[in-house]
Amino acid sequence: MEHFIPYPARQGFRKRWSQRAAFLLFRLFSLVVAATLVIILGFIVWKGAGAISWEFLTEAPSNGMTSGGIFPALVGTLLLMLGSALVAFPLGIMSGIYMNEYATRGWLVRFIRIMTNNLAGIPSIVFGLFGMALFVQYLGFGDSILAGSLTLGLLSLPLVIRTTEEALKDIPDAYREGSLALGASKLQTIRKVILPMGMPRIVTGLILSLGRVSGETAPILFTCAAYFFPQLPSSIFDPCMALPYHLYVISTSGTDLEAQQPLAYGTALVLVAIILLVNLLANALRRYFQHKVKMK
């Protein structure tokens, strides 16, 4: 088998340079993507910082939304986050537990997983249509926090399910068997062993899903969001203002777009700040829990 294999003379040179060129290109691409984020965030912070003040955060919009603050929208968004959490968290976690701990037959789990993925892929505007038809019209909730929360809750359901499922999947079976071998029932095992172990990752996922809810506009357009509703809602059957919708409204329509612009920048900044906060919190939690696991 001994033969001379020709090694083209400039082969090493060519190999090295095509690698250098390719890697340079990829570095450049990554730099551009990172720069995009920096530019978007930087721009909004730079333009929006001037609008932020205590009054901006605590007052209702006034003068046809050309002055004043965003207080009702801020409260509305927080209420919607809370409402959707009440809908999605229990249902989603239970569903995730079912898929990982109870469903043993392969095709059923597969089917549910496909359905969950499909639900995750449905555009948010379709959720909006659905929420309007079911909650607003059919069930007669009207444009209300209730209808909005339910719609947003269903929207974030797949995310919660997937988070829970993935968190539980990573727990080794040895723990389940260990607990069952001690005479614990399945439910006890889930409650005492599996859930506490999976909790850190589940909580992280839940926080991220809250972040997503806070920025959604399309699902609440027709189920909840009010163009202008300066007083705070008094019941869950009231509509409410919400930050993302408010940003949409004051940046695209209104009496005086020019005068509204600083308020729009301010609103965008608050929205971005919520997302940043949520992401930082999730990352911090992730680190904290990782650290804790290592300490054990």
Add this chain to the structure above:
Amino acid sequence: MKKLLEKLVASIFTVSGLLTSIVILLIVGFLFSEGAGLFRNRIIDPGYVLAVNKSNPVRELSPEQIKAIFDSDLVDWAEVGGDSGPIVPFRLEDADRYFSEAQLGPNYEHAGRLIAELIERTPGIVAFVPGQMLPPDAEIAFIEDRTISFSEIFAGKEWFPTATPSPLFGIVPLVTGTLWVSFFAILFAFPFGIGVSVYLSEIASERTRQLLRPVIELLNGIPSVVYGFFGLVVIVPLLQRVFGLPVGESGLAGSIVLAIMALPTIIAVAEDAMHNCPRAMREASLALGATQWQTIYRVVIPYSISGIASGVVLGIGRAVGETMAVLMVTGNAAVIPTSILEPLRTIPATIAAELGEAPAGGAHYESLFLLGIVLFFITLAINLGVEAISSKSRS
């Protein structure tokens, strides 16, 4: 007692496991029950008729022809299969151009008789009037009213849901607008998405990776209105200046914003796939004298190609369904796009922009639910495609 509780809890879990399926069924059910109503609507506004002179042989007009006639774009009966002669469109509002107030009577009580007579003596007229208004004995003919046809919706080239006497529900411009803007978005996002995922998975040092991952995650977290707002105040004016456009709101602006929004999805999925390429594969390649780059494009990328494809398809899904950002930057002109630099309008943006003004239960309202169904099935197809791709790679 304990056994019973276990059973109960197990069944509750089972039901919640099926929840997503139930929700999807409900979504399909409600969208269909509202959207299917569109096919029961007639081409002419309810309560109204289109009356013509008895001598006129034309009895059938398509909604598009009716709209063109009343917009005075169609002026000769020969163009719609009749005898040559000018078309005289007549709306109720036009009555006072033909008759004095005294003739019509204080409560318009003579209007029906007068209009009927007008139709009888004007060969080229086509009158859009409430059916009950015309006296039953009038010697006039009517354009046949029928329900909206399937092809008028799915092959119709005009979207004009508020037109009278005959609204147009052709979704072709909206579908092409959606595909057009998504196509360009993926075209922009693809090289960057693949480049960044290769960089993250294969080239970057652990420290850079730790730095870049949260950046991608954050890009994913920024709400679409914020992207839309950024597009509106930065990208739109920029494009207007660079390309010298009359308006900066254009398909291109939408594509750029969508590309940024689709990136995190593509990167996350593609990087994950490349990361899963076994170390043994890479080592085998390197041990044969391949460079790292040769290893990447000859081994790692082919190995993870289905994951990369899933990522790209999911990115398309995200672009197709995106609403707010697109609504804010594409200019929303419901015409079939000929250039990416023109304003265009997508399905989600149409729903978002028009549902607020469409009276519940009307044809316009139903047509928006029909758009919802179309969008639902497009994304369903995309998701099932991803499912097929990734299950193929598993086996």
Add this chain to the structure above:
Amino acid sequence: MEKILIRDVNFWYGDFHALKNVSLGIEEREVVAFIGPSGCGKSTLLRLLNRMNDLIPATRLTGEILLDGRDIYDRQEDVDRLRKEVGMVFQRPNPFPKSIFDNVAYGLRVNGIRDKEFIAHRVEETLRGAALWDEVKDKLKASAFALSGGQQQRLCIARAMAVAPSVLLMDEPASALDPISTAKIEELIRELRREVTIVIVTHNMQQAARVSDRTAFFYMGEMVEYGLTKLIFTDPLKEATQNYITGRFG
């Protein structure tokens, strides 16, 4: 002159001192076996010979490794070219998810050979050399994954030999295989020694005794003993070697 000369090599993974003052020489067209308990550093040393450990971050090397008298850790060294000269076969068969033909042709292609006729010729020659040709000649286009484990490993050997290396490193090449496949691999090693210098890491003492000319015994990062296989297995100088060979630990 030795084909490979290892001089005072020390190697660290982070803080872990994995190889301590290792020196040995390997003659051309010899089969040298590295034996020793898990974690003794034998695989680490093997992977230093084609700089595979370059891929692991936070490692440090002192000392010299010479191939044909040139320092392979020299700044000027072209690592890809080195790896073409020093082939490697891994513990588990790791064919690419490509056809049998493309697997063997891979090394030629990445090294810039475009001549189709030459590639086809070389693939056949190499597969014959690996005693695999008769088994696969009718299904060269089939996926390499369709082969049995033993066939896959012989394919990997053929793949490594296709670029005509002068040294072949084998990292426990038969540990994942059944006894019959193992025997075939060993036979192949005896064939290949006529063409290349072979360094083989193995857990299996009988295997080392059967295939190698010289054996090096490693323990806790140190090379305890190195010599003719016959002597090592019958009359080791050190007690640790004796204990290991007779199965008292490891």
